[in-house]
Amino acid sequence: MSSSAVPLFRFGIIADPQYAAVAPHAAMDRYYANSLTKVAEAIEIFNGEELSFVMTLGDVIDRSFASFDDILPVYGKLRHEALFLLGNHDFSVSAGHLSEVAARLGMPSPYYSFSRHGWRFIVLDGNEVSTFAPLEGHPHRALAARLLAELQAKEAANAHHWNGALSDEQFAWLGNEIANAAAAGEKVIVINHYPVYPPGEHGMWDSERVVALLASQPHVIAYLNGHDHAGNYGKAGACHFVNFKGVVDTEKQNAFAIVEVHADSIEIRGFGREESRTLVYQAATGAGTSFHPAQACATLPSDPCNSCPSP
Template sequence: MKNILFILYCLLSFFCCKSFATDMTTVAVIADCQFADKEPAGARLYRSCLSKLDSAVQQINNSEAVAVFHLGDFIDEGFSNLQSLNSVTKQSSVPFYHVLGNHDFSVEDKYKRDVPKALGLPSRYYDFVIGEWRFVVVDGNDISHYGWPRNSKQHALSQKLISEKYSDLPHWNGGLGEKQLEWLVAVLTEADHNKEKVIILSHFPIFPFDRHLLWNHQQVMEVITKFPNVKAWFNGHNHEGDYAYKNGVHFITFSAMLDTERTAFSFVKLSDSIIEVIGVGKQKSMKLAF
């Protein structure tokens, strides 16, 4: 009888542990690789990013990560540099999801519409589900000085909105357009209906306040704080990294891979109540409850 009870206990422990393990999702996060085939400028070590990205991909391939998120500025400039980076990310054994950054549009005008396709994006903003989590990718270059070809309707609309609302704000930032905001509300509503926890992936921060913010950060903040299922906002753009907490949301700015001789990326473990960032190189580690 004791042997039977012991076996039952072992089986119960095994299945409980297995169930717990499946509740944990691990992803990898990289920000601002910003590669270019050119000489360093101060701390910006452009050429080194190709080998740093390759090393990160190899480490990710040997980890439990089920996806990789790059949070924008894959290149510093030059459309041809995307090809060099894509040859590295093709070696990834898990899906590689991109966010559009401002430097990703530092290309000739004729290539600007080709940037999302070159990065494998289904569209400039999109969403996807991994386990119990929905990841919502926004495009902060939607309204910008640089994000559209100069002869396009989108560029003309951007210039009109900039002159009306954002003329005194930094040119290297941008904003979300009204159509994208409507889409964001619809996606968050659907995720809430499906009882999915949400992380928003952006190149630009909306909090805490600094010179890197989305132009319409207050408007975006008002949208996401209406949805308690939004647990975090991941972004790059501010190369030093940052962190803040507001209205039940963790705002994490990931450190840039560009300006360090070591590297900077992270593994992020997601569970029902914890977001744990395990930093590699310059990236700081943190454990955040929600």
């Protein structure tokens, strides 16, 4: 239990609405059209709280660029700042709209960072190297095809076309942001669509180098994601890895959360199917960690270094 009953600040979390004006997929228990009502219900709860912002963890839509025209006005009723990141389904649009997705969501860029109350939030784009998000002919699309083929040859659990990876440039940027946060005395929360830990079929293709980096930094407190609609949790080093459940699943049950940041813990207040959790962390950022990952390499698995294994 936190030593302070009053949080330093709060923010809201929504994961995977995957809205589309289509019939449900009963076998997968996904009710795409119902996400309009579910997101509206979450926003009603959020509007009754004092929040710094509300972050949606990707997959705002399931398909069709026109779906944004239905669901984004629902966010217009939110009295707090609405922030977004990119999920794989957000790119289930025509080729002509691929380069417009981030702007349609009002994002400053596909990946970015911001600071609140002495904390730095680092927002990743796990689709940057993928077979669906880059424009046709872009080197990242060819690299993704090669990475996926290599993982499939190894029968890796995450060898799926609906996953992706960070570019080496974005990975270097992540490292710089973490270092700059330490210099500024900020604690860090990393946010992405894709899980990286515990390992599983929904994980990013370069999960291992991301986990090695985050788990080696004591001021990196949490990594928050969606994508795996069942939800999950793990801890490596000082970093808590929380996978939030998908809104789109089930006909009527919702899933969202309010995250309360305290001086020595993060309290996740789950609503509907989302679980409540207490994530304890050390208030001082200079403490060491008992986790000793392989050195975080600076290259994708297709250009391996000798210091860490390929995923």
